[in-house]
Amino acid sequence: MSKRFTVMIIPEEGEKIRRIKVRRGLVSFALVGLMLFIGTFSFFVYSHLNSQFGKSELVRLRQVNSQQRHDLQRLTANVELMRKDLLSLAETEARVRQLADFESSPKAVPVAIGGIPEGSSAENVDSIQQELNQLQLAIELRRQSQEEVRNYLNDQVSLSRATPNGWPTKGWITSYFGMRQIPNGTGRRIHEGLDIAANTGTPVYATADGVVARVEYSRSYGKTVVVDHGYGYRTLYAHNSKNTVKRGARVRRGDKLAEVGNTGISTGPHVHYEVQLNGVPIDPRKSL
Ligand SMILES: [Zn+2]
Incomplete structure (x- = not known):
């Protein structure tokens, strides 16, 4: 086997073909050198890029870490x-x-x-x-x-x-709760409410929230409204000239129930106002 190579350079038409003789050892040497150079260069490029990347990653991680510590402190x-x-x-x-x-x-x-x-x-x-x-x-x-x-x-x-509270109408008290002489002189009996005199037609108001339990006419009380308030309380408003609510109506304290009158056994226009607790009449004056 020859120890030399011949490299032929063949140009475009019209020029001479050039031959260069090269020793085989030199070619091997050059090839090895070239490979070494490429290898070394690649290594340096790689490690440079790597360290650059590592540095920027480290900077980024430090920033993240600092941000997270900051976030933790804020959370705390x-x-x-x-x-x-x-x-x-x-x-x-x-x-x-x-x-x-x-x-x-x-x-x-x-x-x-x-x-x-x-x-x-x-x-x-x-x-x-x-x-x-x-x-x-x-x-x-x-x-x-x-x-x-x-x-x-x-x-x-x-x-x-x-809980009944306040006056059922604007007027003045003409008869209190308790024992009183019966007008015809046949004895004494308990008056179970408060009589409040006022002009006929003056509004009569509910003294507490509740439901209208009865709207009726009786011989003695005349036109009457009874409101059930729950918790054992009931109020009664009697002798009205006119009842202005219906049975079952929900009423609030201050809602109009009727108008003052003189119906039933009465000597003048007034409201007979009664408060009952568990069915027993109590003195309404305590809650006026
Ligand atoms: Zn009365």
Whole structure:
């Protein structure tokens, strides 16, 4: 086998073909050198790019880390704010309970539940999550507790609206509740209401919320309206010239029921106003 190569350079037409003789060893040497060069160059390019990428990745990760730490601190601060808000809600509720005279409920939820000590800061996700769980529980208990207070207050408001209060008409008292002489002189009997004199046609108003239980005419009371207020309360308005409600109507305190008159056994236009508690007439003057 020859130790040389012949490289022929064949140009376009019209020119001489050139021959170059090259030693075989030189070609191998050049090829090996070229491969080494390519390999080394590739390696440097690769490691340079890699370190550049590594640097930028490190910078990015540092930024992410710093941002996350910042976020965690903000979350911790928010959790702390929530805890304080919840405490203030609990305190407000305690005051409402006190005002409503509703402190001694066995279901009352304590003001502080769990929580991290004042001033400490949760630095990791687990402790924040734990804190959030506690807050969630505390909020749920608070909600139940406030619902209880609300129900109690609603009951109180209903009772207050159903309790007869105020005058049924604008007038003046001509006869009080209690024993009195019967006009024909045959003895004494209890007067079960209050007589309030007023001009015929003066409006007669409901003294509490309720439902019209009776609209009727009787020989002694004349035209009469009876309102049932629940909680054992009933009111009766008698001697009216005209009843202006129907049986079953829902009425509010202050709604017009009738007009003052002189029907039944009566010596002049007035309202006979009666308040009954559990069927027993009580003195309406206490609630005027
Ligand atoms: Zn009377």
